[in-house]
Amino acid sequence: MKAMLKKRLVPVVAIAATAGLILSGCSGAGGGETKEIKIGVLATDKGNLAFGMDEAKAAIGVSMASIGGTIDGGEIDGVPVTIVYEGTDGTSASAQTAVKKLVENDGVDIVFGPVSGDEGETVVQYALTTPEVTYVNGSASPVGMTLAGATNFFRFHGDSAMWMGGLGDYAYNEKGYKKIYAIAEDYSFPYDNAGGFFSEFCAAGGDVTGNSWVPVGTTDYSSIIAQIPADTDAVYVGLGGADAASFLSQAVTAGVNKPLVGGTIAVDTTALSGDANIADVAAGMIAGGPVPGPDYDSPEWQAFVAEYVKQPKAFPSPSIFSILYYNSFNSLLLALEEVKGQLGSPDQKNLREALTALEWTSPTGPIKLDANRQAIVDNFLIEVEKGADGKLTTKQISQTSGVAQGTKTYDRFEGCPK
Amino acid sequence: MSTSISSTSTTPRWKAWVSAQNIVVAVVLVLAIIFPLVVDRPRFWLPNIGVRTLWMGTIAMSLVFLNKYVGLLSLAQMTFAGICSYGIGYFSVTMGWPIIPSIVLSLGIGSFAGWLTALIAVRTKAIYFMMITLALAQVFYSWASQAIEVTNARRGIAPIPRPDFGFINLNDITTFYYFALVLAVIAYVIFRYTATSQFGLAIQGIKDSPERMSALGYNVNRYRTAALTLAAFVASIGGVILVFDRNQVDPSFVSLDSTLNILVVAVVGGIGSLGGVFIGGLVFALLQNFAQDFTDRYMTLTGLVFIGVLLFFPAGLVGLGPMIRRLFSKRAKASASSESSETLDAERRAGTHNKKGQHK
Numbered sequence: 001m002k003a004m005l006k007k008r009l010v011p012v013v014a015i016a017a018t019a020g021l022i023l024s025g026c027s028g029a030g031g032g033e034t035k036e037i038k039i040g041v042l043a044t045d046k047g048n049l050a051f052g053m054d055e056a057k058a059a060i061g062v063s064m065a066s067i068g069g070t071i072d073g074g075e076i077d078g079v080p081v082t083i084v085y086e087g088t089d090g091t092s093a094s095a096q097t098a099v100k101k102l103v104e105n106d107g108v109d110i111v112f113g114p115v116s117g118d119e120g121e122t123v124v125q126y127a128l129t130t131p132e133v134t135y136v137n138g139s140a141s142p143v144g145m146t147l148a149g150a151t152n153f154f155r156f157h158g159d160s161a162m163w164m165g166g167l168g169d170y171a172y173n174e175k176g177y178k179k180i181y182a183i184a185e186d187y188s189f190p191y192d193n194a195g196g197f198f199s200e201f202c203a204a205g206g207d208v209t210g211n212s213w214v215p216v217g218t219t220d221y222s223s224i225i226a227q228i229p230a231d232t233d234a235v236y237v238g239l240g241g242a243d244a245a246s247f248l249s250q251a252v253t254a255g256v257n258k259p260l261v262g263g264t265i266a267v268d269t270t271a272l273s274g275d276a277n278i279a280d281v282a283a284g285m286i287a288g289g290p291v292p293g294p295d296y297d298s299p300e301w302q303a304f305v306a307e308y309v310k311q312p313k314a315f316p317s318p319s320i321f322s323i324l325y326y327n328s329f330n331s332l333l334l335a336l337e338e339v340k341g342q343l344g345s346p347d348q349k350n351l352r353e354a355l356t357a358l359e360w361t362s363p364t365g366p367i368k369l370d371a372n373r374q375a376i377v378d379n380f381l382i383e384v385e386k387g388a389d390g391k392l393t394t395k396q397i398s399q400t401s402g403v404a405q406g407t408k409t410y411d412r413f414e415g416c417p418k
Numbered sequence: 419m420s421t422s423i424s425s426t427s428t429t430p431r432w433k434a435w436v437s438a439q440n441i442v443v444a445v446v447l448v449l450a451i452i453f454p455l456v457v458d459r460p461r462f463w464l465p466n467i468g469v470r471t472l473w474m475g476t477i478a479m480s481l482v483f484l485n486k487y488v489g490l491l492s493l494a495q496m497t498f499a500g501i502c503s504y505g506i507g508y509f510s511v512t513m514g515w516p517i518i519p520s521i522v523l524s525l526g527i528g529s530f531a532g533w534l535t536a537l538i539a540v541r542t543k544a545i546y547f548m549m550i551t552l553a554l555a556q557v558f559y560s561w562a563s564q565a566i567e568v569t570n571a572r573r574g575i576a577p578i579p580r581p582d583f584g585f586i587n588l589n590d591i592t593t594f595y596y597f598a599l600v601l602a603v604i605a606y607v608i609f610r611y612t613a614t615s616q617f618g619l620a621i622q623g624i625k626d627s628p629e630r631m632s633a634l635g636y637n638v639n640r641y642r643t644a645a646l647t648l649a650a651f652v653a654s655i656g657g658v659i660l661v662f663d664r665n666q667v668d669p670s671f672v673s674l675d676s677t678l679n680i681l682v683v684a685v686v687g688g689i690g691s692l693g694g695v696f697i698g699g700l701v702f703a704l705l706q707n708f709a710q711d712f713t714d715r716y717m718t719l720t721g722l723v724f725i726g727v728l729l730f731f732p733a734g735l736v737g738l739g740p741m742i743r744r745l746f747s748k749r750a751k752a753s754a755s756s757e758s759s760e761t762l763d764a765e766r767r768a769g770t771h772n773k774k775g776q777h778k
Contacts, residue, residue, distance in 0.1 A: 046717055092574070093664070101707055
């Protein structure tokens, strides 16, 4: 018995010792408070938005260069600024883990991010429980985020309903579409995006001939295309990335002869460069969003693009994510400069007042905040056209100024949004 | 420790309770209890590491129970937990019911889902069982992603606040951690007790030879169904901790990723050890939080750790104990070989005698 116990005792002690080591060793990893400003950045670095982190760093790099800093930090009026990065995979679970780590373990003063809408809704809920930290949104765009009552949460770009601002009117009045069939992915971003478009379109007098909500990742649209009623004037395409590319190429095969209206992420280079044959259906497609067309040339925009392309791992031209991250981070930086790096107390009072009062001209137009700490911004309408070389490109058709947030969040809807 | 053991040898009543396994359990439990007191940032360590370890461990434990005692590898355990989480969200937030009936009913629904799954899957074995449970898990995932009336589709149900029962307020993170710890311990005790009960012996018999047990008059499928339902109940307990940890429920709870995470936790901890899953859970939670401090390719690092564990500790991290023991006994052997081989033989004989004596 004794010998057996002795034999068994060895692993017991070993495991106990290991567990002890893990506990004591890891608890040392938590940092203490410092006098510098610590900004924690949330961005996606894996999953289908894996490029989000590179785009975030490029945007932050451009902004920090204006004060002589780098993506890792700099100095504002003698107060050192440190920037730490935490990667996520675009899901609410990973955002929750990452934001808790930034706030509770890394002890950041300001959280900047996240990228996706699912993450954003989680981060706002967390912001409600940590009033001492200031949150500046990255590119998450669900409408409800700034309606949740988190007074420490600021968003310096439009929500996904605002990104459609002006497009409903344009489709009804300029293009003359009276009846539209809606195809959109089945999650929160397309709900808000389509909701923004159709609420304006229906208010103008338009009608919806049907809605198809498809799961993300749907590649076969033949049955949905077959459902489009004959008396439909146009088809709304609330799809993104590979889904949009699949839809467009199948629309060609199935002979869809209706004009298209795109959601904000339907018209990007992935969808347009996917298949040369899609030109027949894609040309003439209109869409709305925070990204101006290639012919846009405000001095602020040109200065931003010139700095952006110098950043490591930057795309040939800035994506929607780098634009939103830049506008948001630069807003934060301007406010930090305004208060000379003194965040104030209690609850970073100085910084928050400066953020609330901030007005500046961003690369995509003037930005200021409303009473819910949600930006009032300019929005862009673009149209896809066939270039001289047969390649698809976009042109800007209008810039809507001073688009403000509505008071409604959207869920999946049938017909016009209620 | 050695003194306590020598004293136990003179106290027969304790004998039954003193085994290496129970000592490990006691040590781990003590560490778990003092955990909130020794960490420097409880608001980070308790939710991100502590509570996460507990719900991952509890759910993975239900997987290990089925694998160890019933011989079935179920990939639906995370789904049962998720169903319970959805139940709590739906009843308490969407329907506005009081929290305690919501939790009780949701535990029932999670278990019921296990029973339904068992009705379909229990006639199959090995890879077919695994595939059916995986398929059912994916069916629920797709449903949860779409059924906007019940699950609020992709957006999920949020916020689900932690309840204040009056006598305990789970909004306090330390209280919540101990609440989760108590649930995890209850889950562990349920499995330990079941394994040694008549029912447990019967299902182990069925695992070894279903034909013989059937010939002895046992209704094999009914026993398996009962075991699966019990495992679903324990997974649902994990779901209770999970939903109050996350304060929301969305389809990512029951996605393929989450399902596989639970499998990884079980394998890293030790697929043959009920308590080992908590070590697996701890390692996994630490990796999720700290791997990116070391490298940008932290998913790769997590994968490498997983491969490393599979390569070097096929029995999981709890297999580390026996490995170290073998290492020590080898060393002992090496030092003994310098002495005369006769002494060694005598020692070995003595060891055998001891063992024989023990059996008597």
